[in-house]
Amino acid sequence: MRVVGQNDKKRVWGVGWASGEAGETRGAGRPRGALSRVRIGLIVLTLAALAPGCGQGGDSVRPAGGQPPLNAPPARALDSYATKLRAAHAARVAAAKRWGLKRVPLTAPPAPKKKPHITTRDGFEVDGHRRLGLPPVFTTVPTKKKIVFLTIDDGAEKDPKFLRMMSDLRIPYTAFLSDYVVNDDYGYFKRMQDRGVTLNNHTLNHPYLPALSYTAQKREICGMQKVIEERYGTRPVLFRPPFGNYDKNTLRAAKRCGIEYVPLWNEEVFVDHWEYREWDRELHPGDIVLTHFRGTDDWDGTMRDMIRRFLNKVTAEGYAVARLEDYL
Ligand SMILES: [Zn+2]
Known part of the structure; x- marks a missing residue:
């Protein structure tokens, strides 16, 4: 990538x-x-x-x-x-x-030499998706390895202990930032980036994108590209639409702004429960897991409590946490 x-x-x-x-x-x-x-x-x-x-x-x-x-x-x-x-x-x-984990997290296998071919999940295509070369929308990375990917959205909660916990445990994750919640402390995410986390695009203001015109969507996505480039010196290639909602204009605009992948998620972890996209309510190899930068304002616990829930489950089920960018 x-x-x-x-x-x-x-x-x-x-x-x-x-x-x-x-x-x-x-x-x-x-x-x-x-x-x-x-x-x-x-x-x-x-x-x-x-x-x-x-x-x-x-x-x-x-x-x-x-x-x-x-x-x-x-x-x-x-x-x-x-x-x-x-x-x-x-x-x-x-x-x-x-950090109060029940078990030692499993170590992910080395990054694959040959990256998997990422395609849009069935039923997630927009009209002309492939013909227009629009970025793939997916919830799981094709792999047989027992790995999952952790992605964290928005950016309201800025817990310094969370940064230390993740570095200490060597758990990789990928951040999707929305400017309206990160703009009161860009420095927090700079420290995150310095610890090896890739900062990606989650729009400027977190709107429901399909309600907006192509131009307005492009402003939201390209605008966030610019913020990340100016603040952090990188231009994201990953974009996640707020609420996971998008239309053809979203993907056209994202492509114009330099986006190459639109990862959604197959499970979401909260401080007190998990939610699943699939009927089987299970983790699968290559699943992308969503959570949020949220703390006690929104949850009955801290981000560290949420990470404990996340790691205790994935480790108990024999999964390691891998770095999403290694597979794209
Ligand atoms: Zn969000």
């Missing part, structure tokens, strides 16, 4: 240490280097117990089974890998505890 001026995202959400579970290193061959089989076995058992993102239920410590690998890397590399993994996992356990 092209985002002008975007910071290096790998630095912020880096998950490089999450790959390479012990199970993949089993096989033929003899150990090289000075380590005894026993010592390698011990280290590998440790690695297996510590490796996050194994697709298992987010427990903090999990004993490993299986045999030690025979084609293990040289001793020093293995030692330092083990040390790094151990430190990273300990940090994740501590962070989960600090």
Whole structure:
């Protein structure tokens, strides 16, 4: 995905240490280097117990089974890998505890090398959608991985502890901002951006767009593009229409303003409940989850309480939270 001026995202959400579970290193061959089989076995058992993102239920410590690998890397590399993994996992356990989570969130797999082809969800097309090359409207990213995406809208609540919580837990999310609620403190969202979050377009004034003319819609969308570009140095390629309501003029205007994707959502999480678009009332791989920058003015709890509800459910169901921009 092209985002002008975007910071290096790998630095912020880096998950490089999450790959390479012990199970993949089993096989033929003899150990090289000075380590005894026993010592390698011990280290590998440790690695297996510590490796996050194994697709298992987010427990903090999990004993490993299986045999030690025979084609293990040289001793020093293995030692330092083990040390790094151990430190990273300990940090994740501590962070989960600090923020009151029931389990340690699962680590998302690395960003895909080949991005999925995003198309408009059936029934969400407008007349001439494809012929006019209008941006796709979708609620789920096509993937088989057990991941969901977190998107947060509007911007009224500006909780500094929420920023710390998300960085501490290393949970990626994407923001859709509406100027009328962010304009009393642009700095809050600058700090969010500095932490690796992409700031996207949710109009200037949050109107019901289909009631407006093409020109008025374009003013709402291009106007917000300009605000984000001037304040944050990036020009969004993601746009979410307020309330999820749009018509052909919305998508035509969005395209003219430089928008390439119109992600909606398949579930919405509140501080005290979830809402679902699908009849099965379940999470699915690639689902986009919506929530809002809201606090105790609107909710019976804080954004941190809402995030706890969100993470406790997705982790318990074996899902990791991935970065939407990595898939677009
Ligand atoms: Zn909104």
